[in-house]
Amino acid sequence: MTDSFKPLSEHRQAHAEGVIWDDLANVVRWTDIATSQLFAYDPATGRVTEEKLPARVCCFALTHQKGVLLLAMEKQVARYDTRDGALTVLEDIEPEIAGTRANDGRCDRGGNLVFGTLNERGPEKVASFWRYTREGKLHRLALPKAAITNSICFSPDGETMYFTDSPTAQIMACDYDAASGEVDRIRVFTELRKGMEPDGSTIDAEGFLWNAEWGASRVVRYAPDGRIDTTIELPARQPSCVTFAGPALDRMVITSAFKYMDEALVKEEPRNGAIFIGTPPRGHGLPEARYGDEVAA
Secondary structure: OOOOOEEOOOOOOOEEEEEEEEOOOOEEEEEEHHHOEEEEEEOOOOEEEEEEOOOOEEEEEEEOOOOEEEEEEOOEEEEEEOOOOOEEEEEEOOOOOOOEEEEEEEEOOOOOEEEEEEEOOOOOOOEOEEEEOOOOOEEEOOOOOEOEEEEEEEOOOOOEEEEEEHHHOEEEEEEEOOOOOOEEEEEEEEEOOOOOEEEEEEEEOOOOEEEEEEOOOEEEEEOOOOOEEEEEEOOOOOEEEEEEEOOOOOEEEEEEEOOOOOHHHHHHOOOOOOOEEEOOOOOOEOOOOOEOOOOOO
16 A cells, blocks of 8 residues: 555445545545435545435536536436535436446536446446537447446547446547547557456546556556556555545545445455545646536636
């Protein structure tokens, strides 16, 4: 384990995901998909707050209004105001396909939410990658079907999209146009060892990709050419997502999960499901892209 990374609280999550630094509210936000809860951590006070939603929140994006989030909730895109709890459903997700739900996602550099779905019924590749535009339109990206979409993030210039179908153990890349949603030159970015699955990713200011590797107890920093640059070892078997945090974006928060693990093992290894915070050995982050056009908060 990297000694600088410690659990930020006593909380343990069954399936924490989607962690983001919210620089308008100065909090770290993440979701526990298994319990339909949104969490926020205030590093200034150490306080963790939680909100219960009526459906599983699988990923979300910040907007230009403080406290307002765009959610991908199981089978719906929705607007959620954390200030008063108002929830507005905007669009259905794959209503014609039973057994899929939303999964990983984040905004591209143009302010569109890009997310994927997963197949909860088995390994068949029936899930897709989607783009909810700033104009409120949902379109499927021309990317291969998947079983479990993950690792969605964008290069600093926004012209490369990274993604994965986790069971393949490959992180892919493609050319990406934020204005149109068109993709081109789909290619393998890097391959993980057998038994590891790439989960959530983020891009740092130097264009390096940080990936939480489910089943590998680690977060890895990959250079733009796909080679391993830095590894952070963790005392949690299922790291799930990673983000930079803090006003200088020089801290890092890593979520993990204990879902699918044997109950006895969870008790034996109590840091599974912890949310870790620390200072990475190198790199600092980019401000998280926000959904939509910039407006007054």
